[in-house]
Amino acid sequence: MKLSCVIRKQHYQFSSVKDVLAKASEEKSGDQMSRIGAQSALERMAAKVVLSEMLLSDIYENPVIAYEDDEVTRIIYDDLNLTVYNEIKHWTVGELRDYILSRKARMPELTRLSRGLTSEMIAAVAKLMSSIDLVMASQKMRYQAYCNTLIGEPGRLAFRCQPNHPIDDPEGILASIKEGLSYGSGDAVIGINPNNDSVESVTKLLVMSHEFIQRWQIPTQNCVLAHITTQMQALRNGAPISLMFQSLAGSQKANEAFGVSKEILDEGMELMLRYGTATGPNVMYFETGQGSEVSLDSHEGVDMQTLESRTYGFCRHWKPFMVNNVSGFIGPETLYDGRQMIRADLEDLFMGKMHGLPMGIAPTYTNHMYADQNDQEIAGMLTALAGANFYMGVPGGDDVMLSYQDTSYHDDASLREILGLRPLREFEQWLEKMGIMEDGRLTEYAGDLTIFD
Amino acid sequence: MKQVNLDELVDRVLVELAKQSSSSAKKEPLQAGAHSSDPIYFPEDKEMGVEKPKDRESLERAMSRTPARIGIGRAGTRMKTRSYLQFRIDQAAARDAVTKDIGEDLLRELGLPILQTKSADMQEYLMNLESGRRLSDESVRWLEQNGDKGKDVQIVVSDGLSTSAIEANIPDLLPALLQGLALRNISTGKPVFVKRGRVWVQDQIASIVKCKAVISLIGERPGLATAESLSAYMIYQPSAQTVESDRTVISNIHRGGTPPIEAGAYLAELLDDILRYQASGVTLARLRSR
Known part of the structure; x- marks a missing residue:
C-alpha cells in the first residue's frame, strides 16, 4: 500500500489509511479541532491522490477503528457480503468513483455493489467527488421502506411534521400538527421532540398523537423522539408507538455516550415488532450527523465524514424506515459555515444512499454558526434535486424547543412544487379528501389549521 | 368567468377590510408616517396571515398556545413578507446575542x-x-x-x-x-x-x-x-x-x-x-x- 506521493515537486507522507482519509476530507472545522485534518490545500490534494490509488482491500484490511475494539466496526464487517467484496477488492478508490458515475451503474448494480462496500470505502469515494458528482450519484439510488406508509417512491417527497413546544403543551403541539398537515407536511411521520424525557410525559404525547391520527384517519406514523430506553418503557406500559427513534453515531464510544448499543437497539426493535402499532417491517427512525463524535470527544482520531459513513453502516443493520441527517445541528466547532454545511449534506445523502438507506436530510444551522437562511435553502434545494426521501417540517422554520432552524412547512410545499414531486401515495389521497391538495398543488384551504376543528 | 373574477374581487376586498378593522391597532405604527421623516416601527408580534380562516377565533386561540410560527399564512407556498422579515430579524438578533458579554x-x-x-x-x-x-x-x-x-x-x-x-x-x-x-x-x-x-x-x-x-x-x-x-x-x-x-x-x-x-x-x-x-x-x- 502506497502512503506517499509527490505533487508540485513536494513529497507528502501519510501514516495510515485513517490519516489519508482524514486529510483527504474537504475542509471542516471539526477535523481541524481534532488536529487530524490537512494542514494546507495542497496536502489535502496529496491525500486525495493517495486515496485515489488505494485498493479497496487496503481499506478493508485497515478499518479506522479495530474490529476487536468497536461494535460499529463489527456490525459493518459482519453484515458485509463477501462475494461482492471479493469481486471488487482489487479496485482502486478512483476506479470505484468512475464506476459509480458511469452509465452502466444503475440502481440495481449500485445496490448490489453496496453490499460489498465497507463504510470506510463509501466515505473514501465521496472524498473524491464534487458537488455535482454527489448529486448525480445520489439521484440514481432511491431506497424504499414501509411502516404505515411507503416512503421513497420515485416522484414523491415526504416530510416529518415536527410540532415541538418548549414545555410540551399538548394543545400547543396539536396546533402545530394541524398547521403542518394543512401544508401537506406529515407523511413521513408526526414526530415530536419532547422537552421532558420522562416515561409519563412521553406516553402522554404518544397517546395524543396516536388518537389524533386515528380520529382523522391519517395515513402516517407517530413518534416521540425521547431516548430509546424511555420509549421502550412506554411501549412496555402499552403506549401506542408506530416508529421508534434513536440518535446514533459512528464509534462505539460515542454510542455509549448516547446511552445506546447493539443490544439495546435489538431489544427496541423486537419490542416494536411485537407491540408497536405499525404495519412495518421498517419500524425504526434514526438520526445522525457529522460532528457528534467530535463533540462527545469520541472520534478516535477519525474524521467526521468517515464516522458519519460508519454510522450508516451501523444503522442499516436495523432496516430503518427513516435515516435523517442533521449535520449542522451542533455548531461552528464542527461545521463552521454554510459552505461546510452544504458540503456535509451532499456527502451524507450520497453516503447514506450508497449504504442502501432510505435517507432524508435536515439542512440545519444554529445561531452561533456562520450560516443563514439562504445557505439552508440552497442545501434543501440541492439535496432535493439529489433525491432525498424526506425533510423536516417546522412551523416557520424555527424550532421553538430545540432552538435551531430547519426546513419549514412552507419550504416543504415549495420543494414539492419546484421539482413537481407529490406527497406519499396514501397521504396524497388523504390530503385530497381533506381538500388541502388538488393535482399535486395546495388548494386555497391549505395553511388554515382550523379546518381540523 | 367574469362572474367568478368579480366574486373573487369582492371576497378579497371584504377580507382586506376585515383585516384592517381587526388589526388596525397592530398596523398603526407602520402607517404612522404622517411625516416622511418618522421611522418605521416594525411590528414584533406574530401576524395572522391566513386570509379566510374557517374559524378565526379558533386560529387566534391556537396561535396563543404556542410560540411556534403558526397561522402566518402564505404567499404562494412562501412566507408572507412580514413573517419572512420577522424571521430574519429574530435570527439576526440571536446571532448578535451569541457574542454579547456578561454584565x-x-x-x-x-x-x-x-x-x-x-x-x-x-x-x-x-x-x-x-x-x-x-x-x-x-x-x-x-x-x-x-x-x-x-x-x-x-x-x-x-x-x-x-x-x-x-x-x-x-x-x-x-x-x-x-x-x-x-x-x-x-x-x-x-x-x-x-x-x-x-x-x-x-x-x-x-x-x-x-x-x-x-x-x-x-x-x-x-x-x-x-x-x-x-x-x-x-x-x-x-x-x-x-x-x-x-x-x-x-x-x-x-x-x-x-x-x-x-x-x-x-x-x-x-x-x-x-x-x-x-x-x-x-x-x-x-x-x-x-
Missing part, C-alpha cells in the same frame, strides 16, 4: 465569584470545545483554596452561549434553588460563575470541591423565539468513566418555557432524587420508573 455588576449582586476557563476569547470558546471544559490554572488554585469542600451539591453558573439567559433567569432561579435544597437539608457549596464554560467543566469542579452532585446552569444557544433559554445539567459523582447519558438535563428554562422560580423548586427535587438514588441521567430515569 459583571449582576454577578457581584448575586455574590458569584468569577472563574475562568482556558478559553481566552469568544472565538476560541466557539471553535475549541476543550478550552471551555477546563478551568484556567489560576481558577483551579482559587477553587482549591476557596471552594467549599465535601458538600452534597455544588452549583455552577455559566454564560455558555447566552449571557441573556443568565441575566433573565439566575436572579430568580438561584435563590429558589438554594431555598429548595435548604428545605430538604441538602448542603451546598458556595455557587460559582464560570465564564465561557462548557458543561463538562462541572466534572473538574466536582473533583476539586469533592461534592456528591454538581449542577451547571448554562445559557443555551440562542433560538429565534428566545435568547434567554437556560439549561441545567446535573450529575452524580462524575469520574473518568462518565458518559454523556449519565447527565440529567432540564432545558428550556425561561419565561416562555419553564419559568425560573418554578425551575428552581423542580431542580431541588431532582437533586434530592439524584442524591437518594446515587445516580443521574439514564440510570436515574430507569431507577425512578421502577
